[in-house]
Amino acid sequence: MQEVAALKSLFNKYKAELLEDYKALLRIPSxxxxxxxxxxxxxxxxxxxxxxxxxxxxxxxxDTPHYPVIFGSWLEAGPNRPTLLLYGHYxxxxxxxxxxxxxxxxxxxxxxxxxxxxxxxxxxxxxxYTLCAIRALLKRDxxxxxxxxxxxxxxxxxxxxxxxxxxxxxxxxxxxxxxxSPDFDIPALDRPAVTLGLRGLVALxxxxxxxxxxxxxxxxxxxxxxxNHALIELLSKLRDEQGRVTLSGFYDDIAPLSTEERKLLSxxxxxxxxxxxxxxxxxxxxxxxxxxxxxxLRPTLEINGIHGGYGGPGFKTVIPAKALAKIxxxxxxxxxxxxxxxxxxxxxxxxxxxxxKLTLVDHGGDPAVWSSPKTPxxxxxxxxxxxxxxxxxxxxxxxxxxxxxxALAKTAQAAPAFMGVGLLGDxxxxxxxxxxxxxxxxxxxxxxxxxxxxxxx
Amino acid sequence: MQEVAALKSLFNKYKAELLEDYKALLRIPSxxxxxxxxxxxxxxxxxxxxxxxxxxxxxxxxDTPHYPVIFGSWLEAGPNRPTLLLYGHYxxxxxxxxxxxxxxxxxxxxxxxxxxxxxxxxxxxxxxYTLCAIRALLKRDxxxxxxxxxxxxxxxxxxxxxxxxxxxxxxxxxxxxxxxSPDFDIPALDRPAVTLGLRGLVALxxxxxxxxxxxxxxxxxxxxxxxNHALIELLSKLRDEQGRVTLSGFYDDIAPLSTEERKLLSxxxxxxxxxxxxxxxxxxxxxxxxxxxxxxLRPTLEINGIHGGYGGPGFKTVIPAKALAKIxxxxxxxxxxxxxxxxxxxxxxxxxxxxxKLTLVDHGGDPAVWSSPKTPxxxxxxxxxxxxxxxxxxxxxxxxxxxxxxALAKTAQAAPAFMGVGLLGDxxxxxxxxxxxxxxxxxxxxxxxxxxxxxxx
Numbered sequence: 001m002q003e004v005a006a007l008k009s010l011f012n013k014y015k016a017e018l019l020e021d022y023k024a025l026l027r028i029p030s031x032x033x034x035x036x037x038x039x040x041x042x043x044x045x046x047x048x049x050x051x052x053x054x055x056x057x058x059x060x061x062x063d064t065p066h067y068p069v070i071f072g073s074w075l076e077a078g079p080n081r082p083t084l085l086l087y088g089h090y091x092x093x094x095x096x097x098x099x100x101x102x103x104x105x106x107x108x109x110x111x112x113x114x115x116x117x118x119x120x121x122x123x124x125x126x127x128x129y130t131l132c133a134i135r136a137l138l139k140r141d142x143x144x145x146x147x148x149x150x151x152x153x154x155x156x157x158x159x160x161x162x163x164x165x166x167x168x169x170x171x172x173x174x175x176x177x178x179x180x181s182p183d184f185d186i187p188a189l190d191r192p193a194v195t196l197g198l199r200g201l202v203a204l205x206x207x208x209x210x211x212x213x214x215x216x217x218x219x220x221x222x223x224x225x226x227x228n229h230a231l232i233e234l235l236s237k238l239r240d241e242q243g244r245v246t247l248s249g250f251y252d253d254i255a256p257l258s259t260e261e262r263k264l265l266s267x268x269x270x271x272x273x274x275x276x277x278x279x280x281x282x283x284x285x286x287x288x289x290x291x292x293x294x295x296x297l298r299p300t301l302e303i304n305g306i307h308g309g310y311g312g313p314g315f316k317t318v319i320p321a322k323a324l325a326k327i328x329x330x331x332x333x334x335x336x337x338x339x340x341x342x343x344x345x346x347x348x349x350x351x352x353x354x355x356x357k358l359t360l361v362d363h364g365g366d367p368a369v370w371s372s373p374k375t376p377x378x379x380x381x382x383x384x385x386x387x388x389x390x391x392x393x394x395x396x397x398x399x400x401x402x403x404x405x406x407a408l409a410k411t412a413q414a415a416p417a418f419m420g421v422g423l424l425g426d427x428x429x430x431x432x433x434x435x436x437x438x439x440x441x442x443x444x445x446x447x448x449x450x451x452x453x454x455x456x457x
Numbered sequence: 458m459q460e461v462a463a464l465k466s467l468f469n470k471y472k473a474e475l476l477e478d479y480k481a482l483l484r485i486p487s488x489x490x491x492x493x494x495x496x497x498x499x500x501x502x503x504x505x506x507x508x509x510x511x512x513x514x515x516x517x518x519x520d521t522p523h524y525p526v527i528f529g530s531w532l533e534a535g536p537n538r539p540t541l542l543l544y545g546h547y548x549x550x551x552x553x554x555x556x557x558x559x560x561x562x563x564x565x566x567x568x569x570x571x572x573x574x575x576x577x578x579x580x581x582x583x584x585x586y587t588l589c590a591i592r593a594l595l596k597r598d599x600x601x602x603x604x605x606x607x608x609x610x611x612x613x614x615x616x617x618x619x620x621x622x623x624x625x626x627x628x629x630x631x632x633x634x635x636x637x638s639p640d641f642d643i644p645a646l647d648r649p650a651v652t653l654g655l656r657g658l659v660a661l662x663x664x665x666x667x668x669x670x671x672x673x674x675x676x677x678x679x680x681x682x683x684x685n686h687a688l689i690e691l692l693s694k695l696r697d698e699q700g701r702v703t704l705s706g707f708y709d710d711i712a713p714l715s716t717e718e719r720k721l722l723s724x725x726x727x728x729x730x731x732x733x734x735x736x737x738x739x740x741x742x743x744x745x746x747x748x749x750x751x752x753x754l755r756p757t758l759e760i761n762g763i764h765g766g767y768g769g770p771g772f773k774t775v776i777p778a779k780a781l782a783k784i785x786x787x788x789x790x791x792x793x794x795x796x797x798x799x800x801x802x803x804x805x806x807x808x809x810x811x812x813x814k815l816t817l818v819d820h821g822g823d824p825a826v827w828s829s830p831k832t833p834x835x836x837x838x839x840x841x842x843x844x845x846x847x848x849x850x851x852x853x854x855x856x857x858x859x860x861x862x863x864a865l866a867k868t869a870q871a872a873p874a875f876m877g878v879g880l881l882g883d884x885x886x887x888x889x890x891x892x893x894x895x896x897x898x899x900x901x902x903x904x905x906x907x908x909x910x911x912x913x914x
Binding site: 032033034035093094096097100157158159185199201203205210211212213214215216217218219220221222223224225226228229231232233235236239269274278279280281282283284285286291294295298300302303304305306307308309310311312313314315316317318319320321323324325326328330353354355356363398399400401424427428429430431432 | 489490491492550551553554557614615616642656658660662667668669670671672673674675676677678679680681682683685686688689690692693696726731735736737738739740741742743748751752755757759760761762763764765766767768769770771772773774775776777778780781783785787810811812813820855856857858881884885886887888889
């Protein structure tokens with residue numbers, strides 16, 4: 001435990017600087033989904049480039065058709081030492097509904113030991129403790145116990161479409177033994193766990209158009225087919241009364257989980273405290289599975305957005321010309337994203353009511369990725385968590401998806417694992433996203449300790 | 458026809474002034490549904506007050522709990538002459554979606570003989586030719602052939618909640634023999650028709666809440682009940698596959714229409730030209746009725762708005778905390794608004810899925826109002842249309858609702874009828890609302906000729 005104590009001193013030396021850098025990065029509204037923020041996304045990229053250079057890494061800016069990938073490396077540990085590839089992102093989610101934020105999303109606000117801002121956890125918080133740990137180790141020791149590579153991209157929240165396109169051309173530079181993405185949660189502060197896998201994702205936008213313009217519901221109501229009704233009719237058929245997805249073949253290819261594997265996993269949810277914290281009953285999804293199973297072991301279909309007609313104050317008696325929905329499926333191992341996307345597209349086209357024009361926009365797809373708890377990588381991560389948290393570390397799975405993860409690990413020919421000190425209550429992707437300052441320390445310590453351990457594994 | 462020729466000369470004398478006044482009123486963004494525009498709504502009220510005074514009417518400003526009603530009168534025709542009560546409104550609908558307007562909604566734009574602006578037809582266009590006709594007759598003749606009263610309110614688009622509350626207290630001043638609202642359409646330019654009735658309206662907002670905040674669909678998907686799904690499930694049950702509304706008792710009280718009454722009505726829609734103009738198939742509503750019947754003779758239930766989660770560019774994998782829908786029913790004679798509202802409320806409460814919190818906001822209700830084609834009022838209007846349009850005038854019904862109409866006619870103890878020179882393609886309540894300049898003339902002539910005819914009826 002001597003090593004962790006030494007790392008604590010090191011953290012304290014860097015704490016003030018880390019907090020200042022963290023807030024500076026949070027102030028940049030790097031929303032990749034909205035082209036209006038493109039200058040800000042590029043500003044965040046430049047900020048990261050400078051940070052890595054000042055940390056003593058060799059830095060390259062990899063252009064993509066969209067936002068650049070910042071590639072940093074320190075490769076002087078020699079060929080006998082393993083190579084670790086890390087991953088992070090400098091972009092953030094959109095901020096709407098803006099009126100539900102207690103403080104402006106891009107003015108980091110400190111309250112009761114927490115920092116509130118868009119990106120406070122996902123990923124700027126977790127990225128900054130990672131980068132600071134690397135900087136601190138390098139400055140203190142003049143070296144690292146392994147060869148380190150890190151890729152930080154600007155389109156994680158929009159499915160990494162730029163990075164994906166240049167991956168193959170960077171295969172040689174990305175080559176590594178281990179791949180770790182520090183963008184993840186632990187089940188609870190007293191239940192650290194290594195994340196062994198992620199669900200995959202398929203996403204699309206469906207637009208239904210009923211007429212050229214928004215007709216008045218008095219003058220036209222009863223004649224034109226209101227696209228709101230068409231959308232409701234169409235989407236209502238996607239799930240049955242048991243919460244099961246009705247798409248043909250949706251559950252067919254799910255890979256079975258052995259009893260031994262199931263036993264290792266720490267995925268239970270405390271329903272009572274969850275309901276209190278989120279003000280939500282756990283009544284969504286497939287009735288025959290537990291909430292924890294539904295969250296990570298089962299695939300889902302969610303309507304992430306539905307919009308048509310008037311939604312403002314008062315009332316407006318309009319029939320909208322068009323209505324849209326944003327639909328995503330979370331996938332588990334065995335499910336093929338392309339097959340699921342085809343099944344969803346076919347379903348929507350087949351059931352679209354007469355007189356309504358359907359348009360689909362595909363937002364891509366990625367399979368789930370899971371790895372074994374028995375690899376040296378998973379074991380080193382578990383040991384680092386155990387030492388820092390002073391409690392035995394378990395294994396878990398994430399419900400979310402990082403589109404690039406599977407592709408990146410495969411290109412690098414590296415064994416993947418996922419770590420982090422996020423919590424389910426951090427409100428990532430939601431108003432009032434936040435992160436504890438003391439978790440910057442927990443993350444810094446775990447990441448730094450992991451680098452020490454895997455460097456000699 | 459000599460009288461119409463004389464009225465044409467009179468119109469030409471006032472045409473330039475009318476156009477200038479019309480544009481000035483259109484430039485005031487008097488959106489009553491949005492409190493942010495309250496100063497502008499009041500500005501429109503003051504504009505109307507000045508216009509009436511300068512026309513030679515006696516003017517009172519009636520305060521209401523919301524926006525004032527401007528009451529103008531000219532009562533010097535004597536007790537042997539009838540009293541006509543007119544009605545109009547100076548407020549307009551909201552303008553969203555703003556990006557679908559070709560020119561800014563409050564900068565009137567003249568293109569190919571049409572004026573494009575919010576309110577161009579509804580009701581500023583039809584109101585201005587009405588006011589100008591009264592002014593012109595008064596200035597030319599020094600008198601009118603009848604006693605005239607006009608009420609112009611600022612909350613027609615938000616269900617006249619202010620005016621309704623002061624109605625009873627103004628009963629004596631409102632008393633009239635005839636009530637006419639010039640806020641209506643004709644079936645086509647070569648098919649003038651007196652509008653004998655309107656549908657009623659019930660409207661409410663339903664909000665479903667699933668959690669306190671917007672959870673991430675990866676971390677929470679499969680656990681919480683997505684309110685978008687709950688809303689889709691709930692609303693999908695409101696109509697069956699034949700387009701019939703499933704609410705208990707919805708069709709029970711509809712007053713039967715005699716064969717003779719049905720024959721008199723000119724309500725047919727040219728499906729082909731409608732589909733071309735509006736880019737819409739007439740596949741909405743109850744399958745067993747014709748589009749024209751569905752439009753005015755049958756009640757409807759429409760989802761005027763549905764909103765939950767992300768709707769912007771790209772994709773956001775969020776499960777919204779809440780989702781909302783705006784629901785309205787158009788009612789026909791016999792249907793009781795309160796009974797329909799109760800049935801709808803009961804349905805929504807009964808079918809709201811477990812784990813979801815339902816909140817309803819009632820936007821009020823009004824019954825349908827129909828009158829006979831045989832009254833002196835309907836006959837005088839028909840004669841005025843026939844002379845001005847030089848083609849026989851028919852009778853029709855409106856699909857829309859003017860919440861205040863029934864209450865106002867009843868309070869005034871007056872026989873009601875509805876006129877106007879609107880067309881179904883004017884895009885009222887929608888982007889690019891417009892009105893033909895030559896229809897300002899048709900409206901002016903019809904209204905002025907009607908005043909002459911009913912004054913001696």
